[in-house]
Amino acid sequence: MTNPGPLIVQSDKTVLLEVDHPQAEEARRAIAPFAELERSPEHVHTYRLTPLGLWNARAAGHDAEQVVDTLLTYSRYAVPHGLLVDLAETMARYGRLRLDKHPVHGLVLTSTDRAVFEEVIRSKRIAGMLGERLDDAPGSEGTVAVHPSERGNLKQALLKLGWPAEDHAGYVDGEAHPIALVEDGWALRDYQKQAADSFWHGGSGVVVLPCGAGKTIVGAAAMAHARATTLILVTNTVSARQWKHELVKRTTLTEDEIGEYSGARKEIRPVTIATYQVLTTRRKGAYTHLELLDARDWGLVVYDEVHLLPAPIFRMTADLQARRRIGLTATLIREDGREGDVFSLIGPKRFDAPWKDIEAQGWIAPADCVEVRVTLPEGERLAYATADADERYRLASSTFAKTRVAERLVRQHAGEPTLVIGQYLDQLDELGEHLGAPVIKGETTVREREKLFEAFRQGEIDLLVVSKVANFSIDLPEAAVAIQVSGSFGSRQEEAQRLGRLLRPKRDGRTARFYTIVSRDTVDADFAQNRQRFLAEQGYAYRIVDAGDIPD
DNA sequence: AATATTGTAA
């Protein structure tokens, strides 16, 4: 019972994908809705079947039968029977419980399974959120009232117990406010429309799209569906201004209808854009700006960059379960592992377009990722070996050998707009000096930054050295080449964001280059491996070359 | 009242 398929499905819930197999791409696409990529070296990629992944697939309308069918279709060997049983059982756990509106009790939790129901209501964490036990609703095996204010906490707790509830309690419409898209000289792209529509049908949830694919537009389209007052939460003030600018340009909203609620301004308007920061600041331990949440009868809450949502916002979001919520992000991966909270409090993933698909449609540029390996010079090698663990990463990632390689790469791409990105200021200063390029870091004034960005945009200068400011400033100009010399300890989302900088389509349809310079045989290499995982999931393969092979 | 500076938190 073997066929030459590209997958090997194992009973430890890993799924191996043979990358060079002719059906590999097809299989990757088929398993993407429910499997999570774990490692991605050259030949065989490892995916894992996790409960969260399977439940997300359920929420997106896939059933166990489809998942099983996909595995059987592409598997090379017989798929372990136990795994299939387990998979079906895990998927069946989703929706065994459901939340509904109730005319008398406000909100009720019902179950289709007596044992599950009894288990859940006896859980210590959950008991306090429940009201009185009611007569079984027709067709149910247990019904209990729920305090409406506990809707979010309950969902969070049930997910942790492994019995995620399906939320059918619906949403308040909020205060109506007319909002429509003004498609004037531009049009909503197919995938943007699909994303906004699938969000709307689901009621709340997350849309995953690559950087530069127009997430703001999806937000605007969602608002045009809701036609209600909207609270938009963003990571920083620059982003807040950008949202405002885009909304004025793309919708019937005028400047006066859009307020900014941040450190500098405290405007509350029918559409209000607030920073996460301002909501999470506390005085004497108490949150100071919670009034914003109650200031209006919001019909929609938009969470920009949901992968960066700070922990306290989860607590507030738990109280906002009656409002429609849309989360926007380029990656659902959180380095703090709170994906489950995003799932239970904002909602399941409603739409997801692989970067490569958007690339194929020409909305983002193709990119070529290259990992350049350097060897530490003898002296540094010794210093590295004897250094304390906490100094090793810095030593390995800021070796002078990298500066030399960067120089060669820069020369090779002379004339193309190039960014050199790193995390240690000493290293960046050194690079700036050797490459004869300006360095932009935190202490660079806004005026200076703008001057340099503008010169870069105009093509007057073609090389900038940037620190972590690159992670935050949205107005960083697009480039064709990026050279990463060091990065945070293993942040996948940082890597994704940096690559995202290059993906605006080039006028001549050229491929972007993303180099990452790594010291071999050091912790630098380990972290680089972790950082690359997310991009590998999106189908970006790193070519590995030796520094010696870069022509001078 | 608007703006600049400094310290703190995450």
Next chain:
DNA sequence: TGTCCTACAATATT
């Protein structure tokens, strides 16, 4: 594993 960057609030300054 720990550096760097940002936003906010408070205070000082025009």
